[in-house]
Amino acid sequence: MITDVEAATPALCRLQLGSELRQLRLASGLKGAQVVKKLIWSPSKLTRLETGENSSVETADVMALCEIYGADPETRARLVGYAGVTKTRKDWWLTPEYRPVVGPGFKAFLDLEATALSLQNYESEFVPGLLQTEAYVRVIHQRAHQGRPSEEIDKLVALRTTRQEILSRADSPLKFTAIVNEAVLHRQVGSAQVMRGQLTHIIDVAEARPNVRVQVVPFQAGAHSGMNGAFFVIQFPDRLGLKPMVYLENLADAIVKRTDSDVERYADAFSDLQAVAAGPAESLSMIKEAIKEH
Template sequence: MTDTQAATPTLCRLQLGSELRQIRIRLGLTSTQVVRKLLWSPSKLTRLETGDNATVEPSDIMALCQVYGVDEATAGQLKEYAVVTKTKREWWQSTEYRPIIGPGPRAFLGLESSAAAIHAYNAEYVPGLLQTAEYVRVLHRHAHRGRTDEDIDRMVELRLRRQKVLQRDPPLKFAVVINEAVLLRQVGGPGALKAQLARIAEAAREPSVKVQVVPFKAGVHRSMNGAFSTLRFPDALALKPIVHLEHLADHWVLRRSADVELYEDAFNELQALSPGPQESLSMIENAMKEL
C-alpha cells in the first residue's frame, strides 16, 4: 500500500503495524529490547504492531525508525501512515454513529472492513452482513431496550452500511454456516422472516458468498456453545488471522495462533457436517414455502 491519500485509517494502522513488526524481526530485535531503549511499556509496542490503537502518534513512529535505523524514504512512508490515522476518520467514526458504537464494535468494524475473507458460524440469528433492515430493527429493539427510536434507526443504518463490503472491489469472501434454527425463528413474524430468508438465498447465489445450513439431524458438534467468526486479511498486510466473538455486552478478538486454529478447525467441521451450498439453498427455500 503506497497511496496514503486514498487509504483508510484502518488500513494505514494495520499496514504500519505489519511493517514495523517485519522490520523489528528482520533486525533480530525482541520487543523487550525495543521498549527498553524507548522507555515504553511492552503493551505500547504490541498495540502498534497489531494495529490496535485508534490513532498513532507520528513522533512515536519516528522514534522507532531511529532505533531501527531505517532509511529516510521508509521512515517518511511510515510517518505518513501515522498521519492518516490522526487526520482522517472512518465513516463509522462520524458524530452520527459515535453515540451508538462502543470501543469493541468500533475496533471490529475496522477489522471487518479490512478483511479479505470471513468465515462465520451463527447459531441463533442471521449473520449481520446478510440481515434485512426489518430483521436488524427487531433484533436491536430487543437487545438494546431503552434506546430511542432515533438510536435504533442509526443502528439499522450502520448495519446496512457494513454490508457494502460484499459489493466492494474485490468483494469480501464470505462463508457462513447457520444453524437450522435460524431458518425457523420468526424474528419479526412470518413475513419478516420470509423476506429475510429470501435475502439469504439471493446472497448465496453470489460467487463471493457461500452459505451452508447445519441441520438438526447432524447432532452434536463442538460449536454448540456459541457463534464466532474468523477473519483473514490480504496477503500484503502480512497479518495473522483472528477470531471475533460477539456477545450481548461487547466484542472480543482472539489473536493467539492456538485459539485461531481451534476455531478454524471447528468451522471446517461445521462445513463438513452441513449439506453443500445447493442443498442448503433448498433448505432455505423450503423454509420460505412453509411460511
C-alpha cells in the same frame, strides 16, 4: 505492504502500520517491555499501536519507534505516511454519526472486516449481520438494547446495513462464507412477514453474488464443532503480510484473537462445520422450505 498510501483506507493503514512496527521490533531483538521502558510508555500503548487499535496514530510516536528499531529512511517515510492517513481521514464507522454506538471491540472488528479478503462466519442464533434485512436487524437491536433512545437504534440499524456494502464493493468484494444452525431458519425474529423477507433476502444474495456462500447445519448433524458459539475467521490479501485472525463477541465483550494456535483451532472448526453442513444448493432449498413455515 500498501503500494498506494494516499488511496488506502485509514483502517488498512492502522493495521499495516501495526504489523510492520511489530516486525521491526522483533527483527531488532527487543521485547515490548524494553521498548516501553525506553520511551516511558505504558505497555498498553505499544500493544494498541502494534494491533492497530488506535483510531489515529501520532507521527512522533512512529518516528520514536523507528529510531529505536534502526529503521531505514524508506521504511520510516512509509510508516509515517500510514500514521498521517490515520490523522487526516476517518473510516465511515468513526464519523460523528456512528462513533457513539461503536464500542472498542466492534471498532476493531470493523477495521479487520473492511481490510479482509475473506470472512468465514458461523452463527447459531441469528442470521449473519452481512445478510440481515433492515427489519430483522431492527428487531434484534430493539430487543438487545431495550431502553435506548430510538435514534440510537436507528444508528445501530444503519451501521449494520452500511456494513453490507462490502459484499458489493467494486474493488474486490469480500468473499463471504456463512454457516448457520438450522434453528436460525425457524426462530421467528419479529413477525412472520419479517422472517419471510429475511429468508428470501438470504436466497437473493446467495444466488446473485458468487462471492457469497451460505450453508446450513441441519439438526440431524447432531453435535458439531460450532456448539461453543458464533465466531469469525478473517483472512487478508497476501500482499499485506497480515496473518488470519479470529473475532468473538458476547454480551459483555468483543475480542480479536491473533495467536496462531487460536486461529488454527477456529479455522479447523469452520472446516468441520463445512463438512457436516448441507451443501450450498441443498441449504438454499432448506431456506426456501423454512419460508413456507413462516
